[in-house]
Amino acid sequence: MLTDIAQYGLSLRTLPDAVGNALSLNEAVFVAVQTAPQGVGPVLLIVLLAGLSQALGQSIVLFANRVRPHRFVASLLLSASIYAFGFLLLTTSIWLVSRYLFDSVGSLRVATKAVGLGYSPYLFSFFILTPYFGNPISALLSVWSLLAIVLAVRISFDLALAQALLCSALGWLLLQVIQRTIGRPVVALAKWLRRQISGVQLITNRDELRDAIRATFMSNRDRPERNSEGRNQPETGQETGQNDDAEAENRAAEEDDRAVR
Amino acid sequence: MPFADASVLILVVVVGFLFFGALAPFETLGWWAGWYGDDLDVAAEVEHPEPPTVAPDPKPAEKRHFIVFLSGIHSVSSETYSRREIQLLEHLRRRLPGATTVELFPYSVTNRALTGQRIFARVWRWAYRHKLSGAGFAGFLINFRNVWQVAVSADRRYGPIYNQGSASLILRGLKKQGYNLGDSIPITLIGYSGGGQIATGAAPYLRDAMHAPVRVISLGGVMSSDPGLLSLDKLHHFYSQNDRVERLGSIFFPGRWPVLPYSPWNQAKKRGVIELIDMGPPVHSGQGGYLDAESYLPKPDGRSYFELTLDTMVACIAAGSPHIRDDYETGDEPGDEPSREPGDGEEGERVG
Numbered sequence: 001m002l003t004d005i006a007q008y009g010l011s012l013r014t015l016p017d018a019v020g021n022a023l024s025l026n027e028a029v030f031v032a033v034q035t036a037p038q039g040v041g042p043v044l045l046i047v048l049l050a051g052l053s054q055a056l057g058q059s060i061v062l063f064a065n066r067v068r069p070h071r072f073v074a075s076l077l078l079s080a081s082i083y084a085f086g087f088l089l090l091t092t093s094i095w096l097v098s099r100y101l102f103d104s105v106g107s108l109r110v111a112t113k114a115v116g117l118g119y120s121p122y123l124f125s126f127f128i129l130t131p132y133f134g135n136p137i138s139a140l141l142s143v144w145s146l147l148a149i150v151l152a153v154r155i156s157f158d159l160a161l162a163q164a165l166l167c168s169a170l171g172w173l174l175l176q177v178i179q180r181t182i183g184r185p186v187v188a189l190a191k192w193l194r195r196q197i198s199g200v201q202l203i204t205n206r207d208e209l210r211d212a213i214r215a216t217f218m219s220n221r222d223r224p225e226r227n228s229e230g231r232n233q234p235e236t237g238q239e240t241g242q243n244d245d246a247e248a249e250n251r252a253a254e255e256d257d258r259a260v261r
Numbered sequence: 262m263p264f265a266d267a268s269v270l271i272l273v274v275v276v277g278f279l280f281f282g283a284l285a286p287f288e289t290l291g292w293w294a295g296w297y298g299d300d301l302d303v304a305a306e307v308e309h310p311e312p313p314t315v316a317p318d319p320k321p322a323e324k325r326h327f328i329v330f331l332s333g334i335h336s337v338s339s340e341t342y343s344r345r346e347i348q349l350l351e352h353l354r355r356r357l358p359g360a361t362t363v364e365l366f367p368y369s370v371t372n373r374a375l376t377g378q379r380i381f382a383r384v385w386r387w388a389y390r391h392k393l394s395g396a397g398f399a400g401f402l403i404n405f406r407n408v409w410q411v412a413v414s415a416d417r418r419y420g421p422i423y424n425q426g427s428a429s430l431i432l433r434g435l436k437k438q439g440y441n442l443g444d445s446i447p448i449t450l451i452g453y454s455g456g457g458q459i460a461t462g463a464a465p466y467l468r469d470a471m472h473a474p475v476r477v478i479s480l481g482g483v484m485s486s487d488p489g490l491l492s493l494d495k496l497h498h499f500y501s502q503n504d505r506v507e508r509l510g511s512i513f514f515p516g517r518w519p520v521l522p523y524s525p526w527n528q529a530k531k532r533g534v535i536e537l538i539d540m541g542p543p544v545h546s547g548q549g550g551y552l553d554a555e556s557y558l559p560k561p562d563g564r565s566y567f568e569l570t571l572d573t574m575v576a577c578i579a580a581g582s583p584h585i586r587d588d589y590e591t592g593d594e595p596g597d598e599p600s601r602e603p604g605d606g607e608e609g610e611r612v613g
Contacts (some may be wrong), residue, residue, distance in 0.1 A: 059417050063290035072294075130282035131412035131419060132513070137279075206418075213293075213421045 005152060006030040010039030010113065022117040022148055030155040033113040043116030044084060050122035051083025052076060057128030057138075062198060064209050070200045078197050082190050086175075091115045092155060093178070094171030099119060102167060104157035115154040118149035285409035286419045292370050293422045325359035326582045327440055327448045329431050331456030333546065334407035335400065337389045345567070346453065347546040352571050359580065364578045367452070367459040368410040370426025375423035378399015411455035415485035415514065416573070424462030431463055432470065433545065447474040447582040454506065454545065461496060465489035476581045477582045478574055480505040481545050482577040486516020486526035487491065497577045499551065499570070506545040538573060542566070 004015045010033060033039060055076045062072050095111045098104035121144040123235035128134045128141075146168075146223055153171075154164035194201060203209050291297055323385065330350055332342050342350070350362055357495065368370065385406075391399035422423045422489065431450070432442075448467065452460030452591045457479030466489075468475040483506060500507050511517045516524035522531075529535045541558065543551045543566045550556075554567035564572070 028295050055301060060286075060290065063294045064422065066294045068294075069296055127279050127283050129284075130279050131285055131409065131416040133282065134416070134418065156351065213425065216425075 004199070005029065005036055005039075007213040008154050009036035010042040012042060012045075015042050015046070018042075018117060019123070021121045022120040023144075025148055025151055027151055027155055027182050029117065030114045033117065034110055034155065036113070039113050040116075046123070047084045047087045047116050047119050048080050050119045050125065051080035053123055054083060054125035054128075055079035057134075059129070061202065061204055061209065064213060065198065065200050065202050067198045067200060071197060075194065075198045078193055082193075087116065087119060088112070090171060090175050093174040094168060097170045098157040098159070098167050100155070101170065102157065102159060102163055104159065106157040109154070109159060111156045113150055114152035118145060118152040119133075121145040121148060272425075274481050275434055282404070282409050282412065286413050286416075286423075289370050289413055289419060289423045289426060292426055294584045297371060307314050324460050325414065325446065326357065326361070326578065327363060327435055327438065327446060328353060328357070328360050328578065329363045329365065329434060329450045329460075330447065331365060331450065331452040331460050334368070334411065334452035334558055335392075335546075336366060336368070336407070337385055337403055343546075343552075345546075345550070345554075347551055348554065348567070349571065349574075352567075353574070356571065356575050360578070361438050361440075363431070363438050366458050367430070368407040370423060370430060407455060411458050411483060414458050415487065420462055420487065424459075424487075427459050427463035427471065428466035431467060436591060442471055445473045447476070449476045449478060449578050451478045451480065452482050453480045457481075457498070458484045458487070458510075461487050461493070462489060465492040468494065470491065474581060476577070478577055480551055480570065480574075483507060483510040484517075485510065485514040486521075486524045488525045489530040490491070490525045490534060491532075493529065493534050495581060496529070497538055498535060499538050499540050499544075499573065501540045501543050501551070502506055503549075504540075504545045504551075510546075538577075540569065540573070543570070554609060 005018055008014065010018055018033070034087055059072070059076065062075055067075060086174050091112050092108065094115065095106070095108045098106060098111075121141045124137075128138045130137060150161070150164050150168050153159065154161055157164070157167065159167060161222060204211050300511070330346070331343075332346055335343060350364065353360065354362055385403070388399040388402045392403060406520070410423075413419045414427070416423075435448070440448075448471070450460035450464055452458070457477070460477045460479065461482070461484055464475045464477050469492075473498075474494050476494055478495045479496060481499060481501070481504050484498075512529050514526075515521060517526045518524075519527065521527060530537075538561075540551060541555070543549060543553070545551070548556065549568045550566065552567050554565045556566045558566070558569060562569075563605070
């Protein structure tokens with residue numbers, strides 16, 4: 001089957017086999033994609049599915065912020081898209097480092113195919129949802145994927161193992177620098193999109209999220225008594241994240257204005 | 262080839278196990294996000310927000326204490342308690358006429374029985390029928406499903422949501438039984454097995470919302486080192502050297518390991534919040550279990566394991582509720598053992 005990949009390229013037919021080999025860290029598959037005539041599309045499919053799986057694995061944030069079902073689905077799709085975009089940026093960073101630091105001649109296209117296959121372990125990110133085992137699974141997938149990516153970089157750019165490791169690390173570092181400098185508008189745009197699509201002011205910090213959840217319960221203890229007209233005063237706690245869409249979007253827009261500034 | 266087949270089988274079992282687990286939090290998360298409607302509205306449960314500023318008047322005899330029982334993981338609804346659990350509740354009511362009991366199904370924050378209005382209700386009805394007729398696999402399926410809900414309660418990510426849902430469920434159950442919020446009538450949550458974790462998780466929310474003393478009795482509870490332990494009034498944890506299920510909690514949750522002295526569990530033990538009560542020979546459940554009325558302690562004690570558990574439970578409840586104690590002393594039936602406070606060493610070796 002690996003010869004099929006080398007001869008006909010990555011396709012939906014050969015993709016499961018390629019993913020299986022990538023998961024077992026078989027470097028032959030990374031060699032095979034070098035000569036494959038095509039395959040960026042199927043690799044992007046892997047990355048998108050991995051992104052979707054990861055978004056689902058981390059969907060506690062969306063649930064905890066009380067995102068509505070249709071917005072929940074849209075948020076997952078957006079997260080997967082942002083994830084794929086991040087993958088392309090990371091691959092480009094690694095390619096730049098390999099080219100200018102290690103004088104590699106490997107093409108960006110080949111690197112995209114190989115590094116994309118290295119994302120295969122993240123297809124299992126859905127299992128991060130599992131109670132008790134979530135954090136160990138997350139750590140395991142990160143290490144597994146790191147090994148696959150380093151292997152992909154080694155093969156794609158014909159580097160020694162230590163060089164591949166350094167190249168991957170520097171590529172990641174470069175991406176972080178870009179995100180915090182010239183990439184800030186893009187990061188802000190991604191945040192803005194997330195808030196627009198989720199329809200709420202997303203709290204993503206774990207401690208803040210825990211506090212907000214507790215506050216929801218506690219604030220109900222202090223909810224106002226009915227007024228003289230027999231109506232409840234406006235409430236605050238229980239409706240956190242459950243306000244109507246327009247109000248939430250206004251809040252999100254204000255928040256994003258601050259973030260951009 | 263047999264080795265390869267075995268590897269595939271193990272892989273399938275592990276993936277199936279994790280897949281089942283990954284689906285476990287969705288009911289709770291969906292409830293929290295309001296996807297099922299607001300039928301379990303937290304706000305609707307708390308109607309009297311202000312804490313009483315003066316000591317409450319003496320309560321009528323019939324409302325001096327509320328006992329909430331959270332069943333073990335074998336249950337599929339609040340109507341399907343085991344014979345021994347039903348017997349325990351009957352005896353508690355008889356021994357403590359001043360107490361009102363509330364029975365709940367603690368493994369669903371939406372308070373839906375597994376056999377109720379669910380997509381897989383038919384499966385659970387089948388499992389429950391077969392379990393009653395002695396099919397081990399059917400019982401395993403139910404236990405397996407409910408164990409994951411215990412894990413959801415113990416998980417740091419989902420726990421705050423699940424436990425709040427449980428607290429809300431308990432609030433609703435109490436109100437149905439005539440509990441007036443703001444009266445500060447003491448509450449005891451009895452959690453059997455996995456119910457111990459659910460009770461411990463929900464107790465701090467209940468206490469905060471109701472301004473009432475809340476105690477937890479964990480009967481062989483499989484519990485994590487929940488941060489809420491530090492804000493509990495008291496946790497009486499019944500255990501036994503022969504209870505292998507209870508021991509799982511101290512193995513699988515690192516916060517309960519003695520090498521982590523600053524974990525909530527170890528801190529709560531240090532502060533005296535947790536009282537560990539060694540019950541002696543009983544096992545976790547079934548024949549020879551905590552609630553077995555046909556297994557007996559050696560002479561001269563000679564009580565059944567059931568009586569031992571009941572006596573110890575009653576003493577713990579009485580210790581936390583001065584009003585109930587009088588009822589207990591006068592409510593004894595002929596032949597009952599005299600009450601005993603859970604004082605130093607009286608219920609057995611205390612290692613906490």
